Each structure stands twice: as C-alpha cells, then as structure tokens.
Amino acid sequence: MTPFACAVYGAATRIPRGKVATYGQIAELAGRQNAARAVGQLMANNRDPKRVPCHRVVGSTGALTGYAFDGVEMKRKKLLAEGVVFKGPRVDLAQSRWHG
DNA sequence: CAATTGACGTAGT
DNA sequence: CACTACGCCAATT
Numbered sequence: 001m002t003p004f005a006c007a008v009y010g011a012a013t014r015i016p017r018g019k020v021a022t023y024g025q026i027a028e029l030a031g032r033q034n035a036a037r038a039v040g041q042l043m044a045n046n047r048d049p050k051r052v053p054c055h056r057v058v059g060s061t062g063a064l065t066g067y068a069f070d071g072v073e074m075k076r077k078k079l080l081a082e083g084v085v086f087k088g089p090r091v092d093l094a095q096s097r098w099h100g
Numbered sequence: 101c102a103a104t105t106g107a108c109g110t111a112g113t
Numbered sequence: 114c115a116c117t118a119c120g121c122c123a124a125t126t
Contacts, residue, residue, distance in 0.1 A: 004123065023108050027122085036108040038122040044107050045124070059108065066107035075107095104126075113117075 007031060008042050011100075015056040018083035019098035020091055022060045029100060036060075044068055055079060056098075062091035 011029035015021050023036040023043075030039065043054045046068060055075045059065050067075035076086070085092040 002123080027108085032122070034109080034120085035122045037106070037120095038108085038124080040107040041105080041122080041124060042107095046107095054107085057107075060110085064107085068107075072107090102126105105124090106122105108121085110120090111118090113115105 004030060004032065004035075004038070005042050008039050009046075009048075009052050012043075012052050012054060012057060014100065015053055015098050018096070020056045020058050020062075020079065020084055020093075020096050021098045021100070022093070023057060024060055025098070025100070026057060040065070056082075056084075058091050058093075062087070062093045064090065 007030035008026055011026050023039045027033060027035040027039045043057060046052055046054055049069055055067060055078045064072045064075050066072060079091065080086065084096045
C-alpha cells in the first residue's frame, strides 16, 4: 500500500453515513488537490470494499460514476438507503455533501 | 524506465 | 443543460 493510497482510503473511511464526498475532496484530504483522477484509480482498484465505503464517493457534479463490484445501480440504491438525497439521476450535493 | 489507463475536474462550445 | 477538449495524478503494464 502506497502512502497516497493509504491517505485516500483513510479519508474515504471518514465519510459519515448518509453523506457523500467528491473525488476531488478525497484527493484534497489525501494531500493532492488535483489528484481526483488518481483517487478514482484507487477506488476502482480497491480490493477491500468492505473496509472502505467507496460507494460514498461521487463526482463533483454529484454523478455516480462507477462501482467496481456491483455496478452503479447498486451504488445508487445503497446511498439512497443511507439517506443520501438525490436530485434526478445524481446526488444533491447541496444537502448530502460531506464537509470534513 | 516510458507508455498506457481510468470510478476526475474545469472551462469552453 | 449536454457534450467536447484539455489538464492532472498515481498505479499498472
């Protein structure tokens, strides 16, 4: 595990239930403000979906971009179940965005 | 070590 | 708004 990856997963773990964070946010918490893309890479390659709530990570617009194991559909359901507010096809960041 | 890849982000059309 | 064109970064090949 690289230090960066560790920071990223660490940050992701801190996301409270019912809230979501953007890739950019995670990148920032991990110390690389414009590494949003790299963050996605790690999530996609994430071998421990049980340890990291990667379903609480969405795009800056609130769009659900992907979910490695169960697909975007399942991701949406999970968030919905946790109380995340959706605005049409995407998350309503105005309400459900996590402020760390 | 260089090239390729991907769950991004912002600005412009 | 939806779509395109570029910039960015770390992991993999």
